[in-house]
Amino acid sequence: MVITTAPGTRPRSGHPATPRPTGPPRTSLGRKVRDSLTGHAFLIGAVLCFAFFSWYPMVHGVVMSFQRTRRGVTTWVGWDNYTRIVADPSFGAAWKNTLTFTVLALVLGYAVPFFVAILLNEFRHAKGYLRALVYLPVMLPPASALFLFKFYAYDPSDAGLFNSILKALHLPTSQWMQSPGMTMPAMVLASTWMNMGGAVLIYLAALQSIPGELYEAAELDGAGIWRRIRHVTIPQTRLILALLAMLQIVATMQFFIEPLILANGAGAEDSATSVAYLIYQHGFFQNDLNGAAALGVIMLVVLAGFSAAYLRLSAKQD
Template sequence: MKRATPLPAPGGALTRSLRRNLTAHAFLIGAVLCFAFFSWYPMIREFLLAFQRTEGGETTWVGLDNLRTVYNDPAFWQAWRNTVLFTVLALVLGFAVPFVAAVVINEFRHAQGYLRLLVYLPVMLPPVASVLLFKYLYDPGYGLLNELLGLLHLPEQQWLQDPDLSMLSVVVAATWMNMGGATLVYLAALQGIPGELYEAAELDGAGLLRKIWHVTVPQTRLVLSLMLLMQIVATMQVFVEPFLLTGGAGPEGSTTTVVYLIYQYAFNFNNYGAAAALGLLLLVLLAGFSAAYVKLSRSEDA
């Protein structure tokens, strides 16, 4: 006599499904709570601080006084000009150089792994170590760059002491320190392009530059536009490189950025309301730029 297969216990599948979903939701809730505590709460707190002033342990609402304070500061407009200058220079170098490096690495059939490691190595170095390296390179007395200029019988330069060169020197250091990640992203996008497109371009007589312009750039347009947005947002918040290389302000305030001015308000002047107000202005600017980018991207895809 054939034994009957026992029926599953009532609600067994439902219990297992509920337990499995509860576990997933528990992980999801934990991630949301961490994100809320470390991201949303500071933004809300900054928004409140921008309209408050704390003196003698008492907090009072001051309306737009903190915004007026930062707006009337002579360093306000200089910090914005320096930040925009850094962003433009960083886009010229930091956006183009990683893409060119990715194109060059993609042309190699062998040793791509070693080249990827080589280009990503600066990202793995601690920022302080990278800054010390560039301080040695830029040193006016025994720096390597001035030594090379001397060998070429060219005048030596005050790389970090000259107001006309200090920002460019910071941009070069920042590009070297941060280009590895962008290069790997571009390289991954390039390796996803079908080889038939390049073969068809070669049959049409296209050279290297025409293949890059007519095949590579269109095929990586989404990645390029996304990296452009991310780089603008990142460079507008630059702090580490000018702070470590030039002490923040630089010669004649030439490397004073918006985030460094926020740092000064908060930790040098103990004016957290003004620091929060300036941070709120930067947040609104970057949020508006990101919203405009998303809207333009949707209109192009439509």
Template sequence: MSAPTLSTAKAAEPRRTRPGEHGGRPPGGSLKRALRRNLTAHGFLMGAVLCFSFFSWYPMVREFLLAFQKTEDGRTTWAGWSNLTTVFNDPAFWQAWENTLLFTALALLLGFAVPFAVALVLNEFRHAQGYLRLLVYLPVMLPPVASVLLFKYLYDPGHGLLNEFLAFLHLPQQQWLQDPDTAMLSVVIAATWMNMGGATLIYLAALQSIPGELYEAAELDGAGLLRKIWHVTVPQTRLILSVMLLMQIIATMQVFTEPFLLTNGAGPEGSTTTVVYLIYQYAFNFNNYGSAAALGLVLLVLLAGFSAAYVRLNRGSDDD
């Protein structure tokens, strides 16, 4: 057996890395790359934080300060609780809250249930789903003014489409936006049609994530359509439903666009005056920015308290 040659010994000997040599890269290369990557990520994050602070946090802080200030002759002085006293003593304050709560209740009956029902129907289609989704989401893509003009034509007391349909059925015609009894309901119907597309697509995505085996097991147990919806669909989408319910309540409590464009804000006998429209009146019609900020602060505190209580109750139910 021949002894190993020198070349063989050198080949078998493991290669020793020279000091400072790491695959041809300097020792601090990976650290520099990680630092550069983190700096880039933090740069984008800082931009988002600055935008959020400037457009969200600063207005809230400014509103809180303005709620306790009064501006007269270009001079700003502390007013204490006088702005809140002015707001609470205004008769329109309580009417605005009553109208807002009525709008929220009607919007939950229609705007929360109808998108979920539409999503259930769309989920049963196996063809043309993309077209149907576009059709449902189309009202959201329309400008609000265009949608309002459409509903103004529908609600026209003279030759509106709804009254023409009632006349065809030999039913009495209605003053949809001019009657205090129907004005709020008309606004809710328009708002539901204008905003239901996004909620429908969210519900549809949640429905499509439910395993089909659950429905098959329910069918084997003899469950009908309603029982499958109640015992399978609703429990499987409970998280989405609870989140959408919270968002629906917060959004409807801040309604402004639909009553402002459909009924000029106040509506007949103040039947569509909402809290946000009253804030608008204080600020831009009465030039009382302190009272407007005070009313906005009241709305903010109530919505924040309701959101915290709602999340806490849902967390408790999830733990159970």
């Protein structure tokens, strides 16, 4: 009997050639367990950090809101802290100022970054320089940026930047942070300048993902720039706009450093008191940690309601 073999192979006498496995190499059980343990170790570390620094303080704050601590003795008081906080005269003013700041921030701080991003997207030269210039305020410490506004831009004398501009235009000057009617718009303006860099970069990334053929088709149909923004840009960036709107609402309703630095806390006639600053005032000035916890829980419920409404609306749109 003659055994024929393929060229380049050596036959084994009396036994047929054993076929080699063609599938992917098998992974041993021990290696799978080691890889799984490594992934779970990183995951457990992240979960422990969130549990210790975020979830535990949140749960403990909810528990504290139903307690009262006097001279080291803690007792359960039910809803007493909530009724006492709601009856505080500053409670209504704080929520009014917070909602006013949120609405003004949506009108100014939400729209301005979007149109700045559209403007930067149209430039053909010095794009990197202009983006760095817009993002520069974000790299400044928030306290430094607000002190810059307080002592340089909002100086009530004629030496202030904004009053100098108004005087040059023969317009009446303003007391800015000392005027109850101008306190909130002034804080919104400073906050918008300080925080819009990140939103501008996100909008730029969304704008650059829009196919150019859509703009070319709109131009062939005779659409001007406003019609292109309305019928092409906004629909194509709808999801990013909705997401940043929700993040803006959550962030602006927790504004704290603006009244603390610009208005020295409450401002003239409580015109700058926010809910977050009222929590700080109860906890650190009045030594009322239980009342501060109750107010924090109220804010948590309100923000959770906004988030739930956003998720419901986005699910319907999808």
